[in-house]
Amino acid sequence: MKKDLHQNALEPVAGNGLLHRRLFLTQGAAALGSGVALLAARNAAAAPLEVPATMKTPGVPATGYGERSHFESKVQRITNGAAPTLGTGGSRTPLEYLEGIITPNSLHFERHHNGVPDIDPEQHRVLIHGLVERPLVFSLDALSRYPLVSRIQFLECSGNSAGMNAPEPAQQGAGGLHGLVSCANWTGVPLAILLQEAGVKPEGKWLLAEGADAAGMSRSVPLAKAYDDAILALYQNGERIRPSNGYPVRLFLPGYEGNMNVKWLRRIKITAEPTMTKDETSKYTDLLPNGRAEMFTFPMGVKSVITSPSGTQKMQGAGLYQISGIAWSGSGKIRRVDVSADRGKTWAQAKLDEPVLSKAVVRFRLPWRWDGGASVLMSRATDETGSVQPTRAKLIGDRGPNYRYHYNAIQSWNVTPAGEIGNVYV
């Protein structure tokens, strides 16, 4: 196998120049030797190397709270114009500028319903009441003394990628189209422990979670989910969660639509039935062409998107590229991601970077030798339950264009011979 791979390393495994996923790993320089040499021979000679000024002058001292290089300041969350009401709306993660699987806290997507509250953790309280034996109030100091669990998991707004329902493809980048998803290391108190202390009565089947923001954002959550893997998150990538992500405490429901992960959590009321709040009836319900609507469609579907090369970027001449992207599923681990460079006619299996975690973003990669011709790049994820990311035609054919939420179809990037990359419907 290794020998074959070595000999055929530069032979495409699928149409339009897709190469074997282990090419970069196993044979690296040896397998690529001849190709790299050919490419290098075509490149202009480098200028003479001079000693950089940074080696001749002391740098700046250490700081209390770090900032990225000012050369990276162009990497910003993406906002799609002003919302009709100040404080509503949100911002998207610029996926095409990021690598790996962790979203930096400053670039985690935001979605607010009436602004970000400025909450003093000393004053904040979390109430658990309703159908319980002992209504309890927790301070942040108290919550911080509970056993914590820490997991890397994605969070995706239910309305992510909704623009893809439009009849014509919007010309935006990966983040502009799909950036209402982020992935972080979330640390918090298992909700099951707190519920046990409060003593849920037998008739309690749901909970209402409510935020301390000016929208009083509230959602109903089945208690089965609360007992399974819900946490009251206190930390995001090691530091206290950001105000825009619910400081000082948010509900985190792995794999469930973002809106249910109530930020600035102040109250959990145990109920027998769902409360039927505005955001689980008039919004976040899925209208089908037959006029009926589905409610409580909680888990986010299996999904992937190529982030490099991707929309609004430009190819830098023919040659070897690494296709890189992210995949995730609200139902568990990603089992595989397949990539096509010929509009979905043929597919090659991508390599998944470790770690591959349940309900987390995974990074996939595949080498690609672009011949400089027309191409359409696509990625198709499959999760451990066997769910496969659908085509856009299939998704919209099945449920119509007014479903609005839970869009998880295959993204296609059109690459022109001029190297322009755009969003295209296949």
Next chain:
Amino acid sequence: MSTCKAIVVAIALFASAAAVAQEGPRLGAPVSPADIAAWDISIGPSGAGLPQGSGTAAAGAGVYNTKCIACHGEKGAGKPSDQLVGGAGTMHDAAPVRTVGSYWPYATTLFDYIRRAMPWPQPQSLTPDEVYSLTAYLLFLNGVIGETDVMSATTLPKIAMPNHDNFDNAYHEPRRR
């Protein structure tokens, strides 16, 4: 100690260790129902928890034209924010118009949401009578109730919304492993 007793003790020790691990440090402060009241603002479909007070569409029009019209337009026509009135029968259309009248399944949601979140610059500023009145006004504009019908803790939960029967619950309780 007999083997049998040793096993019993071992099981008891294991069980108590597991229980402690599940329980946590018990740091919640007990709180009385009276001290919860100001926070307990959610209203479910049964209407439990609706406050005393009442209102009609006529009274609601006055509140609406003062505090809501800037965002939701004249008589709930919408713009810049959500359209609240009309759209009946458009749920099958290519461009369905989802409003309180055409889409919302429960009237209690109106009271809950107006009280907690509206008007946008001053949430939780309305009196129960004002919230009942606005609820009545929007239900009246959508043809759900009459202009003089009184909305209260008694009458509101009984309102049958036109689109109520067109929702399906997609969530199913997982089987216990």
